[in-house]
Amino acid sequence: MNKNIVLASTSTLFGEAYLQYLTPVIKELFEGIDEIIFVPFARPGGISHDDYTAKAAGAFAELGIKVTGLHTFSDPAAAIHQAKGFFTGGGNTFLLVKQLHEQGLMQVLKNAVENGKPYMGASAGSNIGGINMQTTNDMPIVYPPSFDTMGLVPFNLNPHYIDPIPGVAHMGETRETRIKEFHTQQTIPVVGLREGSWIRVKGRHITMEGSQPAKIFTAGNAAYELEPGSPLNL
Amino acid sequence: MNKNIVLASTSTLFGEAYLQYLTPVIKELFEGIDEIIFVPFARPGGISHDDYTAKAAGAFAELGIKVTGLHTFSDPAAAIHQAKGFFTGGGNTFLLVKQLHEQGLMQVLKNAVENGKPYMGASAGSNIGGINMQTTNDMPIVYPPSFDTMGLVPFNLNPHYIDPIPGVAHMGETRETRIKEFHTQQTIPVVGLREGSWIRVKGRHITMEGSQPAKIFTAGNAAYELEPGSPLNL
Numbered sequence: 001m002n003k004n005i006v007l008a009s010t011s012t013l014f015g016e017a018y019l020q021y022l023t024p025v026i027k028e029l030f031e032g033i034d035e036i037i038f039v040p041f042a043r044p045g046g047i048s049h050d051d052y053t054a055k056a057a058g059a060f061a062e063l064g065i066k067v068t069g070l071h072t073f074s075d076p077a078a079a080i081h082q083a084k085g086f087f088t089g090g091g092n093t094f095l096l097v098k099q100l101h102e103q104g105l106m107q108v109l110k111n112a113v114e115n116g117k118p119y120m121g122a123s124a125g126s127n128i129g130g131i132n133m134q135t136t137n138d139m140p141i142v143y144p145p146s147f148d149t150m151g152l153v154p155f156n157l158n159p160h161y162i163d164p165i166p167g168v169a170h171m172g173e174t175r176e177t178r179i180k181e182f183h184t185q186q187t188i189p190v191v192g193l194r195e196g197s198w199i200r201v202k203g204r205h206i207t208m209e210g211s212q213p214a215k216i217f218t219a220g221n222a223a224y225e226l227e228p229g230s231p232l233n234l
Numbered sequence: 235m236n237k238n239i240v241l242a243s244t245s246t247l248f249g250e251a252y253l254q255y256l257t258p259v260i261k262e263l264f265e266g267i268d269e270i271i272f273v274p275f276a277r278p279g280g281i282s283h284d285d286y287t288a289k290a291a292g293a294f295a296e297l298g299i300k301v302t303g304l305h306t307f308s309d310p311a312a313a314i315h316q317a318k319g320f321f322t323g324g325g326n327t328f329l330l331v332k333q334l335h336e337q338g339l340m341q342v343l344k345n346a347v348e349n350g351k352p353y354m355g356a357s358a359g360s361n362i363g364g365i366n367m368q369t370t371n372d373m374p375i376v377y378p379p380s381f382d383t384m385g386l387v388p389f390n391l392n393p394h395y396i397d398p399i400p401g402v403a404h405m406g407e408t409r410e411t412r413i414k415e416f417h418t419q420q421t422i423p424v425v426g427l428r429e430g431s432w433i434r435v436k437g438r439h440i441t442m443e444g445s446q447p448a449k450i451f452t453a454g455n456a457a458y459e460l461e462p463g464s465p466l467n468l
Contacts, residue, residue: 010405010406012405013405014403014404014405015403043418044407044415045411045414045415045418046414046415046417046418046419091415092415095419133374134373134374134375134376134377135373136373136374137373137406137407138407138412139368139369139370139371139412139413139415139416140367140368140370140374140381141368141415141416141418141419141420142368142419143368143380143381146377147374147377160404160405160406162404162406165399165402168399169248169249170248170394170396170429171244171246171247171248171394171429172244172371172393172394172396172429173278173371173372177279178372178373179373180279180280181278181279181280181325181326181373181375182373182375183280184277184279184280184375185280185329185375185376186375195404195405
């Protein structure tokens with residue numbers, strides 16, 4: 001298998017433009033490719049598929065890559081078969097997964113990516129690269145027919161991973177507590193992916209990349225930090 | 235209908251003992267009642283049903299109320315029919331809702347409470363008092379057969395409601411953003427219930443109570459604050 005994948009924690013760093021910090025990553029991932037399909041189904045803030053696609057298209061236009069929204073094709077499965085690459089934007093993972101399952105596209109997209117077409121995800125778009133979406137931070141605003149996702153990597157992701165903020169007396173669960181609760185039910189490892197970091201898959205090799213270490217959670221063990229540049233062998 | 239219900243944001247305030255701040259509320263809600271059923275299915279941190287029930291029993295023992303875990307009955311539906319009152323503890327709302335639906339108890343519990351048996355919920359236990367669980371903050375660590383809950387009140391709850399923390403550059407969605415995303419899909423009003431606050435239902439009257447105002451979200455309108463003591467007519 002010749003996988004070529006980037007799964008990023010976030011699309012946007014604080015104070016920066018959309019996808020700005022990922023520009024070198026995008027250039028390398030989509031090298032030689034002049035058009036991709038954008039999957040807009042996560043609809044951050046309820047933005048329309050058209051508006052969300054226009055936002056992505058604007059950022060990719062600066063890199064000479066044309067973007068077409070998956071929602072614009074009358075036969076989206078055929079469009080995925082014919083596509084040269086993919087970007088799935090962030091937003092609400094429940095919305096995204098519901099659409100992909102209901103349109104029968106989850107497996108189609110998985111096959112295309114496993115056959116070597118480059119894929120980039122950000123946030124919700126990275127969650128669906130994991131085995132299931134059950135370590136998302138998102139609110140269950142719709143009911144998907146299944147929580148299973150593409151399993152492009154042999155673990156789950158928790159994008160926007162955040163450490164407890166010192167001095168905050170709020171009694172809601174911390175992110176670490178939530179992921180440990182997940183491990184009372186499932187044994188899938190979880191990569192807590194801090195903002196500014198991403199996972200890079202090239203064939204059989206999976207590495208942590210970016211500006212911050214990841215926090216790695218495996219069932220029954222203490223969590224640990226993994227520095228950028230390290231292989232991700234869970 | 236003679237409803238008698240407390241839906242609290244949290245079981246525990248920072249630095250306090252379990253249920254401590256709710257002691258006067260519990261005394262009034264369960265006045266004249268010497269035993270209740272505890273619903274332990276939300277299992278915070280993966281705690282066992284037995285251990286969680288022991289924790290609740292310890293707090294209620296000081297008030298002279300005996301607590302029995304719903305999981306200990308061979309016929310839990312019959313136990314609910316015969317019970318004098320209920321407390322559902324916090325934890326993971328997906329776990330709680332899955333158990334209640336799979337055991338066929340959601341409607342049984344709803345009927346018992348609507349017929350006047352006192353009910354207290356905390357956090358996840360309050361979420362199930364709403365129309366559905368789709369404004370929970372919890373991670374979807376299991377897949378419930380439905381997101382529908384008891385609808386004891388004509389709106390949804392968001393327990394542990396928290397305002398954006400000034401100066402934090404994290405790009406994950408704020409709670410307000412998530413609830414607004416919910417309103418791109420559904421029109422059910424949402425009560426953002428801050429810690430230290432609860433909803434009190436007495437018959438047809440629903441009021442906000444506690445130490446902090448609630449934040450009220452209705453589809454298509456600006457959110458607003460509602461002071462303790464105010465009627466909740468959404």
